[in-house]
Amino acid sequence: MNILQVENLSKIYGKEGTQVKALDGVSFSVKKGEFVAVVGASGSGKSTLLHLLGGVDRPTSGKVYVDSKDIYSMDESKLAIFRRRNVGLIYQFYNLIPTLTVEENIMLPRLLDGREADKDKLRAILETIGLTDRRNHLPGQLSGGQQQRVSVGRALINDPAIILADEPTGNLDSKASREVMELLKAANKRYNQTLLVITHDEKIALQADRIITISDGRIISDAEVR
Amino acid sequence: MKLTAKLALSQLKANRRRTVLTLLGIVLSVSMITAVFGFVASARNAIFDTILKGGDYHVAYEGLTPEQADILAADTEFESSYTKEAYDGEHVALYCRLAQPSDDVWKQMADIAGKYNIGPFTSHTNTELLMLEGYAPDEYSMILFSIGTVLFLVIMFASIIVISNAFRVSAGERTKQFGILKSVGATSRQIRSSVVYEGLLLSVIGIPAGIAVGFLVEAAGCALAEYFFTALNAINNNGIHLKFTAPWWVIAIAATLAFVTIFLSAYLPARKASKIPAIEAIRGKGEIKLKAKKVLAAKLIRNLFGMEGELAAKSMKRSSRSYRATVVALASSVVLFLVGVSFGDSIMTSMDMLYPGIEATAIASVSSYRVVDTSTYDIEVSGKKQDIPPVPTSAEKAREATEKLAEYDKNADIRMIGMNSGEVMQTADRAILNSEGEQIDPWIQKEAPVKVTYILLDDVFYAKMCRQANAPLGSNLLVTQLMTRVDGKQTIISPFRENITEIDVISRDFDGNSVGSETIPIGGYVKALESELLWITGNSPAIYIITPDRGMNSLQWLVNIEDSAGFAKYAKDVLRDTVPLPATGNLSYSSDDIRASIAAQQGLVNLVMVMIYGFIAMLTLIGLTNVISTISTNIRFRRREFAMLVSMGMTARGIKRMINYESLLCGINSLLFGLIPGLLLSYFMYAQTTDLANYPYEFPFVPVIACALGVFTVTFITMRFSASRVRSENIIEAIGGNE
Numbered sequence: 022m023n024i025l026q027v028e029n030l031s032k033i034y035g036k037e038g039t040q041v042k043a044l045d046g047v048s049f050s051v052k053k054g055e056f057v058a059v060v061g062a063s064g065s066g067k068s069t070l071l072h073l074l075g076g077v078d079r080p081t082s083g084k085v086y087v088d089s090k091d092i093y094s095m096d097e098s099k100l101a102i103f104r105r106r107n108v109g110l111i112y113q114f115y116n117l118i119p120t121l122t123v124e125e126n127i128m129l130p131r132l133l134d135g136r137e138a139d140k141d142k143l144r145a146i147l148e149t150i151g152l153t154d155r156r157n158h159l160p161g162q163l164s165g166g167q168q169q170r171v172s173v174g175r176a177l178i179n180d181p182a183i184i185l186a187d188e189p190t191g192n193l194d195s196k197a198s199r200e201v202m203e204l205l206k207a208a209n210k211r212y213n214q215t216l217l218v219i220t221h222d223e224k225i226a227l228q229a230d231r232i233i234t235i236s237d238g239r240i241i242s243d244a245e246v247r
Numbered sequence: 248m249k250l251t252a253k254l255a256l257s258q259l260k261a262n263r264r265r266t267v268l269t270l271l272g273i274v275l276s277v278s279m280i281t282a283v284f285g286f287v288a289s290a291r292n293a294i295f296d297t298i299l300k301g302g303d304y305h306v307a308y309e310g311l312t313p314e315q316a317d318i319l320a321a322d323t324e325f326e327s328s329y330t331k332e333a334y335d336g337e338h339v340a341l342y343c344r345l346a347q348p349s350d351d352v353w354k355q356m357a358d359i360a361g362k363y364n365i366g367p368f369t370s371h372t373n374t375e376l377l378m379l380e381g382y383a384p385d386e387y388s389m390i391l392f393s394i395g396t397v398l399f400l401v402i403m404f405a406s407i408i409v410i411s412n413a414f415r416v417s418a419g420e421r422t423k424q425f426g427i428l429k430s431v432g433a434t435s436r437q438i439r440s441s442v443v444y445e446g447l448l449l450s451v452i453g454i455p456a457g458i459a460v461g462f463l464v465e466a467a468g469c470a471l472a473e474y475f476f477t478a479l480n481a482i483n484n485n486g487i488h489l490k491f492t493a494p495w496w497v498i499a500i501a502a503t504l505a506f507v508t509i510f511l512s513a514y515l516p517a518r519k520a521s522k523i524p525a526i527e528a529i530r531g532k533g534e535i536k537l538k539a540k541k542v543l544a545a546k547l548i549r550n551l552f553g554m555e556g557e558l559a560a561k562s563m564k565r566s567s568r569s570y571r572a573t574v575v576a577l578a579s580s581v582v583l584f585l586v587g588v589s590f591g592d593s594i595m596t597s598m599d600m601l602y603p604g605i606e607a608t609a610i611a612s613v614s615s616y617r618v619v620d621t622s623t624y625d626i627e628v629s630g631k632k633q634d635i636p637p638v639p640t641s642a643e644k645a646r647e648a649t650e651k652l653a654e655y656d657k658n659a660d661i662r663m664i665g666m667n668s669g670e671v672m673q674t675a676d677r678a679i680l681n682s683e684g685e686q687i688d689p690w691i692q693k694e695a696p697v698k699v700t701y702i703l704l705d706d707v708f709y710a711k712m713c714r715q716a717n718a719p720l721g722s723n724l725l726v727t728q729l730m731t732r733v734d735g736k737q738t739i740i741s742p743f744r745e746n747i748t749e750i751d752v753i754s755r756d757f758d759g760n761s762v763g764s765e766t767i768p769i770g771g772y773v774k775a776l777e778s779e780l781l782w783i784t785g786n787s788p789a790i791y792i793i794t795p796d797r798g799m800n801s802l803q804w805l806v807n808i809e810d811s812a813g814f815a816k817y818a819k820d821v822l823r824d825t826v827p828l829p830a831t832g833n834l835s836y837s838s839d840d841i842r843a844s845i846a847a848q849q850g851l852v853n854l855v856m857v858m859i860y861g862f863i864a865m866l867t868l869i870g871l872t873n874v875i876s877t878i879s880t881n882i883r884f885r886r887r888e889f890a891m892l893v894s895m896g897m898t899a900r901g902i903k904r905m906i907n908y909e910s911l912l913c914g915i916n917s918l919l920f921g922l923i924p925g926l927l928l929s930y931f932m933y934a935q936t937t938d939l940a941n942y943p944y945e946f947p948f949v950p951v952i953a954c955a956l957g958v959f960t961v962t963f964i965t966m967r968f969s970a971s972r973v974r975s976e977n978i979i980e981a982i983g984g985n986e
Contacts, residue, residue: 077894098898105896116891120562132554133897159565175895 023086024182024215025051025074030083032069032238043069045238046083051183054213056206058220058229066238067219068187074217075185076104088182105133109176111186115168117160117175123147124156127174134179146174150204166197173204177214184208186218190225202228251437255444258424268876269414270453273505275869276406277457278464280501283402283862285465289492296488298376304342305377306356309333309369316341318363324355348377397932401586405869407508408579412873414512421516435521442517446510454505458498466491471857555901559908563916573877574917577962580870581921581954582928587863588950589929607662608811611652611818611838613640613826614801638832639667639798642703648825649705652804655817659808664783665703665799672755673699675790679750684742686731687788699752699790702726702783703799712773712780712793722770725750726791729775729784739943742788750790767792802826815840867957875965882969889970906970910962917958922951 032044043066051057061067072078074085076092085092087107095103109130117126127146131139147153150170152163160168169189176184186205190198202225208214218229226232227246234242259266308319313330316339320328328343349355352372360368414421425438433441472489563570615637642665649663667673674696680687687697704712709720716724727743753764773793775781784791808814818838828834889902897905926947933944 075894098900101893101896101898101901103896104894108896110894112891116887116894118558118562118888118891120565121558125561130895132557133892133895133901135554 022053023050024053024055024088025217026084026086026089027074028084028086030070030073030085031081032066032073032078033081042238044073044080047235047238047240048083049233049240049243051215051217053215054209055231056209056216056218056229057231057233058218058226059233059235060219060221060223060226061235062221065235067235069238070235071185071187071217071219074183075108075110076100077110102134105130106179107182109179109181109184111169111172111176111184111189113188113191115160115165115172115192117168117171119160122157122159123152123163123171126160126171127178130175130179139178142178146177149177149207150174151200164197166193166200169193169197169201170204173201173208177208177212180212183215183217186216188219188221190220190222198222198225251441252444254428254441255448258441258445259448266449269410269449270456271872272409272412272876273449273453273509274457274460275872276409276508277454277501277505278459278461279865279869280402280406280504281458281461281497282464282468282865283398284497284500285462285491285493286468286858288494288497289465289469289489292492293489298373302342302373303344303376304328304373305345305348306352306372307340307342307370308356308360309340309371310338311341311365311368312337313339315363315365315368319343319360319365322359322362324359352377397586397928397935398590401583401866401928403504405579405583405866406504408575409869409873410505410508411512412576412877414509414516422519425517425521429521438517438521439514442513443510446506446513449513450506450509453509454502457505458501461501462491462493465493468858468861475857553904555905556908559905559912563909563912570881570913570916573874573881573913573962574920576870576873576877577914577917577958578921578924580867580874581918581958582925583866583870584863584954584957585922585925585947585950586928586932587866589932589947591860591863592947593932593935607805607807608842609806609808609814609818609839610803610841611806611815611822612801612803613648613822613834613836614803615639615832615834616800636832637800638829638834639800640665640802640826640834641798642796644826645703645799645802646706648802648822649804651821651825652806652814652818655814656808656810659806659814661705661807662708662805663703663705663802664708664805665802666783667701667797667800672759673701673752674755675699675750675752679744679747679790680742681744683740686733686738686740687729687742687790696753697790699750699792701797701799702780702791702793703795703797703802704793709793709795713771716771716773718771721795723767723795724771724773724793725769726775726780726784726793727772729788729791730781731786731788740788750792767794811840811842814838871961874961878962878965879969882966902970903967906966907963910959910966913966914955914959914962917962918955921958922954925954926951 027047027049030044030047031042034041034043045066047066047070059067059070069078073080074087076085076087079093087103090103092100092103118129121129124143124147128143131137144153147156150173152167152170152174155163155167160171163171169192173189176186184205189205190201193201205216205218206228209216216229218225220226229246231243231245233240308316310333311319316330319325319341320330320343324346325343326346328341330339330341332339345352345355353370356370356372428438428441429435469489469491476488645663645665649661653659653661676696677684680697684697712724713720713722716722718724725743725747728739728741730739732738733740747769749766749768751764751766753761756762769792773780775784775791780791804818806814806818815838819836822836822838826834892902892905893899929947930944
């Protein structure tokens with residue numbers, strides 16, 4: 022079953038004359054539980070792709086189906102609700118809310134959805150990311166690796182259909198990178214969590230089930246990792 | 248150019264928006280100081296000019312013989328003196344400067360004259376000069392001095408806040424830049440000197456511009472004053488002329504204050520940057536220290552205001568530092584506003600008390616006086632005084648006259664006031680007075696009864712008084728709150744015992760013998776200050792009873808009418824017709840067009856109003872600039888946070904609600920910090936003016952409510968506006984951007 026289906030997706034920036042095609046007719050699909058790496062040089066369009074998949078941007082043309090739902094047929098507020106229930110986003114710069122504690126940051130997607138805190142789930146996630154004893158710290162009091170682990174936890178709390186990670190280790194040292202990747206892989210294995218990671222780090226790409234390579238807004242290769 | 252200077256210049260150029268805001272703050276505060284002190288200087292000059300035009304003397308004796316004048320002039324209590332010949336050619340007037348004016352100059356004059364048995368003479372004092380030289384018996388100058396000090400401090404405080412806030416909003420940014428400089432090898436010394444250059448550059452542009460703007464404002468104010476004084480100057484040749492003046496001390500105060508503030512504000516972030524490791528400064532560590540404080544009642548907040556409310560509360564609580572600049576800006580605006588308004592209020596109230604008046608352009612009256620027949624006035628022979636008693640005009644006649652007068656112009660505002668005072672002797676026993684009643688002078692002696700004055704009002708005014716007193720129409724009303732001078736101060740007194748339901752009034756003849764009595768039931772009480780009765784009761788406390796249907800010796804109509812000159816003519820005839828001269832006794836009629844003198848008075852009041860409101864407007868403007876710049880900077884810094892919330896699935900509505908709650912909390916915080924010192928200062932201002940005029944402190948409900956509304960409106964609008972600009976930016980840019 023395809024959890025993600027992308028059809029002929031294009032994104033053009035700028036007005037006529039100075040147009041830049043960031044994505045140019047991209048199509049692919051991702052099965053449930055798959056771990057896909059998207060690689061490409063800087064400016065190849067991979068971040069644009071991720072934003073379109075996460076519903077934070079709108080494509081110029083083409084369609085994105087998440088869990089068989091055409092996400093760009095929804096209006097802004099429906100899309101916002103869809104996003105918080107079905108998509109987990111992880112960014113290079115963690116993007117935690119600086120005024121919320123570890124625990125509160127992780128619970129945020131749930132709160133946004135107006136649902137009560139699931140204490141057991143929270144405890145399990147804190148345990149998994151190894152920050153149980155730091156759950157009342159603010160992001161500013163944590164290291165980069167720890168902050169990224171919090172954002173992984175935040176992406177996991179709502180059991181999203183898909184987790185989208187944009188250079189999740191781009192800002193981390195190798196030890197922290199390893200920890201974060203282990204965490205993502207564990208989620209992938211343990212919960213059959215679908216995972217799409219953008220990276221330009223070959224070592225990370227090789228840990229995936231499948232590597233999609235993008236160049237100049239087009240897919241130039243889509244291959245299973247042996 | 249030295250490298251550090253170059254660096255400073257490039258910083259200013261690179262952050263154009265910040266530079267412009269900072270310069271705006273500097274220009275605003277410098278111009279405010281310049282304008283206010285410029286006004287003070289030109290007002291002082293104008294007052295001295297006017298007073299010295301009248302003569303450089305403290306006291307004057309008139310109607311002296313030249314010999315008497317010589318004797319008096321030689322007295323050692325006078326510092327200098329000169330004489331002027333009177334119109335009659337026989338007498339002279341002696342104008343003297345006192346070496347040491349006492350608190351009671353009149354008494355001092357009489358005492359000096361008494362030494363040489365000189366008298367009778369008429370005399371007058373040059374009150375204004377005495378006041379200006381600091382010998383005011385009513386402590387005028389002391390009050391002006393202490394109010395001036397408060398205003399000076401408020402202005403200084405305001406301008407320091409404006410300038411330092413302009414820097415504070417960018418303190419984080421600046422600390423980061425200094426960190427970068429350090430990381431490429433700049434020494435703390437080099438950073439400091441770049442800051443010095445930055446301060447110098449800003450000062451060189453901002454301070455002269457501010458001084459120029461300030462003098463422009465002063466010039467405009469002087470022109471405005473001249474305009475308001477036109478009417479006054481037209482009827483008074485010793486008129487007041489405010490001339491523009493730009494004394495060096497005004498420039499010195501403005502420039503010094505601004506320079507010191509600019510320098511300190513620019514220097515503090517640099518010092519902070521030089522204290523922490525470069526990388527921490529770059530990362531913005533040590534800039535805003537967040538604390539994982541427990542937010543009280545988070546559950547309750549969530550239940551009441553949803554998770555947006557909870558987020559807002561946490562953000563406010565834990566990053567209160569980033570809100571500090573906004574809260575300081577808002578709170579100081581609240582303080583400034585309250586001080587401005589209460590300053591205005593106390594001036595207006597004391598002016599009302601010192602010069603109680605009624606808006607009228609024409610005045611008409613019918614009065615009958617007791618006439619002592621001087622031909623038979625021979626106390627030695629008869630032991631009796633022959634006199635013609637006054638003839639009261641009945642209440643019906645008074646009403647009829649009011650109606651007829653009103654016919655002249657339907658739009659005219661007519662107020663009638665009738666009084667039975669002095670001429671007929673009516674008294675009541677002191678027993679109805681309380682201890683404050685001591686202030687009411689006895690009719691003859693301390694233990695003697697007190698004078699009763701009856702008042703008759705037109706129907707509209709009377710109905711209004713009854714409403715105020717909560718009494719049915721037809722009641723007699725007692726004026727329970729009066730004004731008098733106690734130790735040289737205008738003081739409000741409430742001299743009556745409580746629950747007076749009736750007053751025994753005894754009529755007396757000229758010798759004080761009782762000739763009849765009646766009991767007047769009292770249906771309610773009114774207060775002079777609140778009910779515009781001050782104009783009638785003035786500074787002479789007595790028992791004033793407003794009655795509905797008693798005949799009055801003296802009737803007066805105060806009329807606010809367009810055609811005041813025509814009315815004055817019309818009134819004379821109408822009054823003679825309606826209230827004819829009685830067969831015995833006397834009656835005098837008068838009607839005058841008083842538009843010119845009222846206009847002159849009004850001009851003065853208007854000027855004071857314009858000055859006060861101008862001052863408040865200026866302070867509010869400064870507060871607004873502060874608030875807008877701090878809020879928009881704060882929101883700009885948080886755009887990543889908003890973008891993140893949106894990407895996580897917060898709806899636009901949710902963001903809006905969160906921002907609303909934050910504005911609300913920010914507003915509440917600011918009000919807490921602003922209202923308390925603001926109210927304390929406003930009380931202080933009140934306490935100062937009570938040296939001049941005693942009146943009860945009134946809690947400034949309206950200004951406080953205005954403050955609250957203003958604070959919330961400004962915060963809401965600015966926050967929403969800045970946030971909408973953030974949202975319209977691509978959220979992806981916001982998220983992807985490096986820290």
